[in-house]
Amino acid sequence: MSSINYESIAQKDAAHVMQTYGRQPIALASGKGALVRDIYGVEYIDCVAGIAVNNVGHCHPRVVEAIKSQAEKLIHVSNLYYTEVQANLAEELVKLTGMERAFFCNSGAEAVEAAMKLARVTTGKTEFIAAERSFHGRTMGSLSVTYKEIYRAPFRPLVQEEIFVPYDDANAMAEAITEKTAAIIIEPIQGEGGVHVPSDGYLQEVRRICDEHGILLIFDEVQTGFGRTGKWFCKDHFGLQPDIMCMAKAMGGGFPMGGIVARKGIAFGKGQHASTFGGNPLACAAALGSISAIKEDKLLEHATEVGIYFMDKLRKANISGFKEVRGRGLMIGLELERNCTEIVEYARKNGVLLNSTSETVIRFAPPLVITKDQIDRVVEVIEQA
Ligand SMILES: *Cc1c(COP(=O)(O)O)cnc(C)c1O
Numbered sequence: 001m002s003s004i005n006y007e008s009i010a011q012k013d014a015a016h017v018m019q020t021y022g023r024q025p026i027a028l029a030s031g032k033g034a035l036v037r038d039i040y041g042v043e044y045i046d047c048v049a050g051i052a053v054n055n056v057g058h059c060h061p062r063v064v065e066a067i068k069s070q071a072e073k074l075i076h077v078s079n080l081y082y083t084e085v086q087a088n089l090a091e092e093l094v095k096l097t098g099m100e101r102a103f104f105c106n107s108g109a110e111a112v113e114a115a116m117k118l119a120r121v122t123t124g125k126t127e128f129i130a131a132e133r134s135f136h137g138r139t140m141g142s143l144s145v146t147y148k149e150i151y152r153a154p155f156r157p158l159v160q161e162e163i164f165v166p167y168d169d170a171n172a173m174a175e176a177i178t179e180k181t182a183a184i185i186i187e188p189i190q191g192e193g194g195v196h197v198p199s200d201g202y203l204q205e206v207r208r209i210c211d212e213h214g215i216l217l218i219f220d221e222v223q224t225g226f227g228r229t230g231k232w233f234c235k236d237h238f239g240l241q242p243d244i245m246c247m248a249k250a251m252g253g254g255f256p257m258g259g260i261v262a263r264k265g266i267a268f269g270k271g272q273h274a275s276t277f278g279g280n281p282l283a284c285a286a287a288l289g290s291i292s293a294i295k296e297d298k299l300l301e302h303a304t305e306v307g308i309y310f311m312d313k314l315r316k317a318n319i320s321g322f323k324e325v326r327g328r329g330l331m332i333g334l335e336l337e338r339n340c341t342e343i344v345e346y347a348r349k350n351g352v353l354l355n356s357t358s359e360t361v362i363r364f365a366p367p368l369v370i371t372k373d374q375i376d377r378v379v380e381v382i383e384q385a
Contacts, residue, residue, distance in 0.1 A: 004039050024348060031058025034370040036353070044348070045366070045374050048355045052191065052223045052331070052365040055250035056293040063253035066289025067282060074281050079274065089284040092291055096232050098241060099261035103268060104279030108222035108248035109137025111258040112185070115218045115244045116141045116159075117273055119183035122266050123216060127160055127180040131167040133193030136185060136220055145185050147193070168198050170205035177209070183216035183244075184209075188234040191223035194361040195326050195333025203238045216243040216266070222258070223331070226250035227294050227368050230304035230329030237328065253290025257283040299368040303329040309372055310364065313379045323360075332364040333357070334382075346385035352378050 009027045029039045034057060036046045049055065056063060070085065077083060090102040103114055120126055130136070130145040137143065143151060144159035152158060165172040167190060188203060190196040210217040219242035224234035228250060231237055235245070243266055248258035259279075277283070294300065307329040314325045314334055321338035336343075340356035347354045357363040362382075366374075 006039065009039075024344075024353070026348065033057040034367040034374055042351070044351050044353045045370070045378055046353045047364045047366045047370075047378055048353050049365050049367045050254065051249065051355070052228055053249045054254050055226050055228060055368045056253050056290050056297070056299065057367040057369040058254070060253060060290070060293045062293040062296070063255070063286055063289040066253075066285040067255065070282050070285035076277070076280050076282070078276060079278065083279075083281050083284070085281050085284040085288065086279040089279070089287050092288065093247075093259070093261055096291070097245060097261050099245065100264040101267050102259050102261045103273065104284075105248075105258045105260075105275045106256050106277050106283070107137075107258045108220075108246065109139040109142040109258075110275065110278075111222060111246035111248050111260050112136045112142035112145070112220060113139055114260045114273055115185065115220075115246050116145070116183075118244055118260065118262060118266065118268060119216045119218060121268065121272055123182040123214075125180050125182035125215075127178065127182060128163055129165060129173060129176045129181060129184045130163050131186050131190070132164045133167055133190055133196065134164070134185075134187060134220075135190070135192035136187075137222075167193075167196060168202050170202055170209060173206055174209045174213075177213050177215065181213070181215050183218050185218040185220060187220045187222075187224065188238065189224050189229060189328055189331060191331065191363070191365075192357050194335070194358050195331060195363055197326055197328060203235075204240055207240045207242075210243075218242060218244045218246065220246045222246050222248045223365075226290070227299050227303055228329060228331050228365065229327075230300055230307055232294075232300065234328070250290070252283050252286040253293065255283050255286035257287055294368075297369065303368040306330065306370060306372060306375060307332065310375045310379075313375060314382075317379050317383050319382055327364075330364065330366055330368055330370070334362040334364070336360050336362070343382060343385040347378075347381050350381045350384070352381045354382075 026038045028036050030037045093102050134147045136145045165176045221233050225247045244262045251257045311325050321336040323335040323337050326333045344354045
């Protein structure tokens with residue numbers, strides 16, 4: 001085929017890719033900042049950011065440069081050898097999180113797997129407690145702590161059943177603890193579940209319960225990390241430290257990467273866990289590039305400021321079926337009293353990419369570089385829809 005067109009791409013996909021995804025009918029080709037373009041050059045304001053991944057914006061020069069220059073030196077060597085760039089990233093993450101050590105992997109689900117294995121090997125106990133509406137990933141371990149029955153049902157037996165308690169209910173959490181409990185795993189703000197922010201004091205109470213019972217607290221910050229909520233990590237809003245923290249999504253500025261950090265005294269021993277690609281030089285360079293971009297562009301401050309602006313605009317807008325706006329920074333959920341599918345479609349046809357996490361919630365996770373003008377346009381399109 002000589003000329004690129006949407007139909008030929010979609011047909012090829014339909015013929016050769018496992019049809020697991022409900023894709024939007026556009027083929028994207030390039031991006032810059034908070035904008036992406038399709039193969040015909042049509043421009044969209046991106047309120048999805050690859051699902052909370054492109055926090056520094058598409059093709060940020062810092063990330064592009066970091067990947068390019070690392071790619072010319074060394075792309076991969078395995079963890080049989082040291083690389084400076086991996087050590088540098090670990091040092092940077094430990095500084096940013098106040099934790100002691102990092103382990104690197106390649107995705108969010110793998111970070112959750114690593115956290116679960118680390119909790120088991122640290123405590124000698126086997127079970128977990130997770131929250132209703134949680135999302136932690138699709139591998140067998142991470143799926144076991146993921147709430148949605150449609151994700152779980154076809155894959156039983158899982159690692160554990162009867163594991164979920166209502167989110168935001170500390171008593172329910174305390175009551176679920178048994179002598180087998182190794183850890184509680186929780187998203188400090190729930191993402192896929194529809195952007196749910198916990199009440200004041202809830203996470204502090206969960207921390208206290210963990211300390212009282214001698215069990216570990218795992219924060220899954222895969223979606224909330226790297227400035228998404230206006231702080232480096234969402235935990236920083238609550239003034240507390242988990243024992244283990246999972247990260248991925250925005251970590252590599254768009255390059256696939258995941259990891260965990262753990263506090264003093266909690267670490268895998270020799271041979272207890274491994275990943276061939278984990279902490280690979282290219283990924284680590286991308287992550288360091290992305291972290292410097294967040295610092296240099298002052299994206300934490302910007303996300304906080306425009307996040308408040310965005311939520312305020314949504315609350316004041318004339319949106320039919322409006323129910324509620326929830327969020328922190330640029331992790332925002334708009335709950336409606338109607339199905340979102342038509343809005344997502346209308347917005348796409350009018351140059352705005354949106355994503356709904358459940359039938360009635362539109363989840364906004366734009367690149368943190370999004371401007372107020374772009375936000376104005378997004379809200380205008382939603383009003384029209
Ligand atoms: C996306 C997500 C995951 C899974 O990440 P993958 O990279 O898709 O495996 C885990 N936890 C949370 C909170 C997420 O948002």
